[in-house]
Amino acid sequence: MFCMKKVIEQFYPTGKIHIPGSKSFTQRALAAALLAEGVSEIRNPSRSDDALHAMKVIERLGATITDREVELIVQGGFAPLSYEVHCGESGLAFRLFSAIVALHDAEMVVKAGGTLRNRPMDMIENSLQELGVRCTTQRGHAPVRVQGPLLGGRARVDGSQSSQFLSGLLMALPLAENDSELEVDSLKSKPYVDMTLEVLESFGIRVDHSGYRYFRIPGKQRYRACRYTVEGDWSGAAFFLVAGALGGPVEVTGLDPQSGQADRAILEVLEKSGVNMEISEEKIRVWRGDIRPFDFDATDCPDLFPPLVPLAAHARGKSTIRGITRLFAKESNRARVLEEEFAMLGVKVETEGDVMQITPGPLRQGVIDPHGDHRIAMAAAVMAAGDVPGVTVLDPGCTAKSYPTFFHDIQNIGGKIT
Structure with missing residues (x-):
């Protein structure tokens, strides 16, 4: 039966997750x-x-x-x-x-x-x-x-x-x-x-x-x-690595730490942000530290914009992500949707030229319309792993485009979904 929405209660992410193929x-x-x-x-x-x-x-x-x-x-x-x-x-x-x-x-x-x-x-x-x-x-x-x-x-x-x-x-x-x-x-x-x-x-x-x-x-x-x-998908893994950074520990398996995939750059951002990590050939273990604001150029890895917004929303100050012109012709106008929808959760997202800036604010419960964009829906769900009291995601089925078991895997790290 088609599901019109999913309600994700605030949860503390912990556990293990195996990432599917790219x-x-x-x-x-x-x-x-x-x-x-x-x-x-x-x-x-x-x-x-x-x-x-x-x-x-x-x-x-x-x-x-x-x-x-x-x-x-x-x-x-x-x-x-x-x-x-x-x-x-x-x-x-x-x-x-x-x-x-x-x-x-x-x-x-x-x-x-x-x-x-x-x-x-x-x-x-x-x-x-x-x-x-x-x-x-x-x-x-x-x-x-x-x-x-x-x-x-x-x-x-x-x-x-x-x-x-x-x-x-x-x-x-x-x-x-x-x-x-x-x-x-x-x-x-x-x-x-x-x-x-x-x-x-x-x-x-x-x-x-x-x-x-x-x-x-x-x-x-x-x-x-x-x-x-087929090696594991770093684009999908980025959401769970960020979820671990908001709580944890979360262990992620199925990834090649030496991969040439563009979205492996998530590790660079997590390191810049002061997130705790242990990386081995078998797994990546992530847990929360004192999250610092970051400055990152995502021109070559535009799919990292959505998972990086929840990370920036929990940092100690304003973060900057460059390369937003890559977002205008995705499943949605991803820059605009991130700006408008995450405001519903108390996150200030501003765009000018080729730059996006994210300023944390008092986070609140809200409803997110991903506009049919699978990565926006996944980013919204990850917000519930942090300081947001809960998130309702409309049209959750859009995640099947890239990650059909996403919400099941969120439950595997403690997510409570109705």
Whole structure:
């Protein structure tokens, strides 16, 4: 039954939590397994809505999937069974597969749902046209119509809003007939490009780059089926690490402390803030200290804005987070929603230019409307782990986009939810 709201009583967070697999790595691995000839095994896959949509897409594009709960067995082979695919609200899936379907010579339509229909997709149209592919969008938005084949060549890629379409080209162009060269302007989120390059290497694909500005992709390559283990999701883990910082101790397992994921930077902020931490290969243990205000640039890790607001709300003074222009085209206008909704809990969030400042105030009970944004909903719930008397979160089901077991895991560290 659809749940309209969840009421989280104030609680003291303590306990252990195991973090599920990264949805970002899972979707990239699924795309690579589609393009590989043979059988790939993807272990510890994300079960988020975004990952489930990516699974459906690769099946429509010719892959077969056997789900063994702890792993997915994927028989690869790009041979579309349909000329239309639907990516749900996954921006990554949409931008990855818009490039990949260009390998086919028939017209393909890539559709989106929910707020993704309002997010910018013009970078797809411009770059594919430069590569000789027919491509049209709906005035710079979904759906995208693509007709290849993608043969390779040279193109410029706008990386100022997202690196996701660059990732899509890096995955598609190795199968093109000719070599390719990409020149990338104003690239943001370089760690996410590294994530793509890591997956490509695991599947036997070579891509060269110079300072993330110029990429050279040899054509006529072959993806090699492999066994791929998805590492734990630092984006989701950040909320539980912050919850531990507001009380604790909370032990978080399932993470690679040496991960290249952008949101591993949460550890840097927690250290700046004076939070107590113990880090080992097996677990990260966090508990409250005298939380200091912090100054942090989140340009390369914009998904950390939501969990950092609850941390800043419990600091001894005003905190500053830079890079808010990355928030305007998320599931919501994330900067505006954080500013308006967290005011309901007594938190003063101010934005100017590229900067967000958070000033703690007398915290109070309140109702938060996440505007369909999964990370806003999770940030609101974490506030109840601190000094807020209780939080009501509307539309809690939106957390399934990235973390379907989020509220269950909040209960595992002491959360009382009705």
